[in-house]
Amino acid sequence: MKLSKKYFADERDDDLVEIGQPRPRSDIRGHVTGRTAYFADRTFPGLLHLKMVRSPHHHARIRSIDTSEAEKHPGVARVITAKDVPQNLYTILILIQVGPEDEHVLAEDKVRWKGEAVVAVLAETARAAEEAAAKVKVDYEVLDPVLSIEDALKPDAPIVNEHHGRNYYLYDSGECRKVLFGDVEEGFAQADHILEETYRSSPIEHAPLETSGCIVAPEANGRFTCYTNTQAMFFTLDNASIILQMPGHKLHMVGGTVGGGFGGKVDVTVEPIAILAAKLTGRPVSFIYSREEEMQVSSPRAAEKIVIKDGVMKDGRIVARQVTAYVDAGAYSRHSPYGAQKAAAHFPGPYTIPNVAIDSYCVYTNRTPSSAMRGFGVTIGDFALEVQTDKLARLIGMDPLEFRFINAYRDGDMKAHRQPTEGAALIECMQEASVIADWPVDERFMKMSSRGRED
Amino acid sequence: MAKIPVQFTLNGSERAEFVESGTTLLAALRDKMGDTSPKGGCHQGTCGACTVMVDGELRLSCLTMAETCNGAHIRTTAGLANGEVLHPLQRAFENGFAAQCGFCTPGMIMAAAALLERNPNPSRDDVVEAISGNICRCTGYEPIIQAVLSAARANSTSAA
Numbered sequence A: 001m002k003l004s005k006k007y008f009a010d011e012r013d014d015d016l017v018e019i020g021q022p023r024p025r026s027d028i029r030g031h032v033t034g035r036t037a038y039f040a041d042r043t044f045p046g047l048l049h050l051k052m053v054r055s056p057h058h059h060a061r062i063r064s065i066d067t068s069e070a071e072k073h074p075g076v077a078r079v080i081t082a083k084d085v086p087q088n089l090y091t092i093l094i095l096i097q098v099g100p101e102d103e104h105v106l107a108e109d110k111v112r113w114k115g116e117a118v119v120a121v122l123a124e125t126a127r128a129a130e131e132a133a134a135k136v137k138v139d140y141e142v143l144d145p146v147l148s149i150e151d152a153l154k155p156d157a158p159i160v161n162e163h164h165g166r167n168y169y170l171y172d173s174g175e176c177r178k179v180l181f182g183d184v185e186e187g188f189a190q191a192d193h194i195l196e197e198t199y200r201s202s203p204i205e206h207a208p209l210e211t212s213g214c215i216v217a218p219e220a221n222g223r224f225t226c227y228t229n230t231q232a233m234f235f236t237l238d239n240a241s242i243i244l245q246m247p248g249h250k251l252h253m254v255g256g257t258v259g260g261g262f263g264g265k266v267d268v269t270v271e272p273i274a275i276l277a278a279k280l281t282g283r284p285v286s287f288i289y290s291r292e293e294e295m296q297v298s299s300p301r302a303a304e305k306i307v308i309k310d311g312v313m314k315d316g317r318i319v320a321r322q323v324t325a326y327v328d329a330g331a332y333s334r335h336s337p338y339g340a341q342k343a344a345a346h347f348p349g350p351y352t353i354p355n356v357a358i359d360s361y362c363v364y365t366n367r368t369p370s371s372a373m374r375g376f377g378v379t380i381g382d383f384a385l386e387v388q389t390d391k392l393a394r395l396i397g398m399d400p401l402e403f404r405f406i407n408a409y410r411d412g413d414m415k416a417h418r419q420p421t422e423g424a425a426l427i428e429c430m431q432e433a434s435v436i437a438d439w440p441v442d443e444r445f446m447k448m449s450s451r452g453r454e455d
Numbered sequence B: 001m002a003k004i005p006v007q008f009t010l011n012g013s014e015r016a017e018f019v020e021s022g023t024t025l026l027a028a029l030r031d032k033m034g035d036t037s038p039k040g041g042c043h044q045g046t047c048g049a050c051t052v053m054v055d056g057e058l059r060l061s062c063l064t065m066a067e068t069c070n071g072a073h074i075r076t077t078a079g080l081a082n083g084e085v086l087h088p089l090q091r092a093f094e095n096g097f098a099a100q101c102g103f104c105t106p107g108m109i110m111a112a113a114a115l116l117e118r119n120p121n122p123s124r125d126d127v128v129e130a131i132s133g134n135i136c137r138c139t140g141y142e143p144i145i146q147a148v149l150s151a152a153r154a155n156s157t158s159a160a
Helices: A028-033 A068-072 A092-096 A126-133 A184-190 A233-244 A271-281 A291-296 A336-346 A379-395 A400-407 A426-436 B025-032 B088-095 B105-118 B124-130 B141-159
Strands: A048-054 A060-066 A076-080 A117-123 A137-142 A177-181 A193-201 A213-218 A224-228 A251-254 A285-288 A303-312 A318-330 A356-364 B003-010 B013-020 B051-054 B057-060 B073-075
Touching (some): A068 A126, A224 A233, B105 B141
Parallel strands (some): A048 A285, A318 A356
Antiparallel strands (some): A048 A117, A060 A137, A177 A356, A213 A285, B003 B013, B051 B057
């Protein structure tokens, strides 16, 4: 690794000891010898296997659930339905006051996406659990599904999630998260060119090699030890505590070793029901997603639709930006209201634009609930913004890298969401990139600094 | 349910267990014999995390019935090191940052070990082909390919 030390040299004592030095990872020896302990690398006598009965419909009312045949299946220890869950209604981010609770641990009245958990079956072997799960009879009244952002926002659209009462999240700022800065209409009026483009993305599955899961062991002291591959230990602890109506000190979460997560393991989908199962049976319980469940049921990155309208001057300055963005949360909030909010703050990109108007919507559809994935709320936005930036540069016949120098934010610039820029290094990164990529830019750009403007 | 005896050599040790008919070699190794170095990533033969060697041949242990391995010599990543002395592949993976979450690593190393045993001086294409049945979702394949090539170089240097 080459460390370029010429930038910001006066802000730094060159006494770096660790940075720039290769150091072995603390966990690498376990990985190469096969001794790293993932949650599933444990066996317990009397372990029960949990298999979830899932909705085959995108949207349906549950008329009745009949578990009698499943309960009689050889090897079945217990069948769990919604009425067994102490606090069945939850939402993950209630911990930071992002409500309302909108999701059932096990479906009660309705299913709102294809794959929603309805009944949990526990048996002596995974095979017996799977066979018994197939014998659970759920009588559904199939309802019209809402499968796109556009359909969700039609005035006569079926309501996806009654806990919201509308097919979008209601922020304290209204039907969307807004960022308003300057006067965007005035900006468009003064612009030499206006470019409006729409960008869309599909859901993306993280596909970690290790599927989501946990093993829960009831302890003699009345506590439950939960070996889990969650990426969000405290979200899991606190939400499990709420769902199970069990004080946190009864729950001992053991984890931190994750066989690939990428954001796909921050939802709280396996632990509460597995802990409840261990409590109801008094036995250790394993709940591990099959590969099919990991791909079909675990929450993906949200689908997004982003409409960007920019006003640009012939000299390269972006003078106005209006963005209307839609994040498809699927049927439940999970982390999406936060993702859509983060997107709103991010849409000006790393550029200083004097007039900005952002509307960012978190929309509900009968699709798999989406959630965190590597920079969610920002990654798809960045794709849209940087494609748009290239298009703007082309529109005025300017080199796309030089165009970015003109608009790059610098220390002291006020961002649209009212955070002053500090410690910027974009100019310097682009200068270095220009050299490394052999993509020369005009000398005036090579003389720029993030510390302030030339004029 | 009737149990079936299985007996084989695991990393040089004689092992015997009773399993249910249909038990995979992966389940027998992990749940019965305590060798959790092979991982279950897909249980359908697509990811390679469960890769082991049976009589010197690479096998996906999630698709191999334990009862078909009677009398076989089975090797897993857990048996590659000689005490604290790592196998050259393990050293190369350590030094080359060829693992991130580590879940694919034991299977990846077995696939590479099988390659080096039949071809001590593989080309880059040989390495790519050898690990083509093993999915990595974190690191990317380049550090892994480089680690295998560097282990092969280290082997040929020490042999010379």
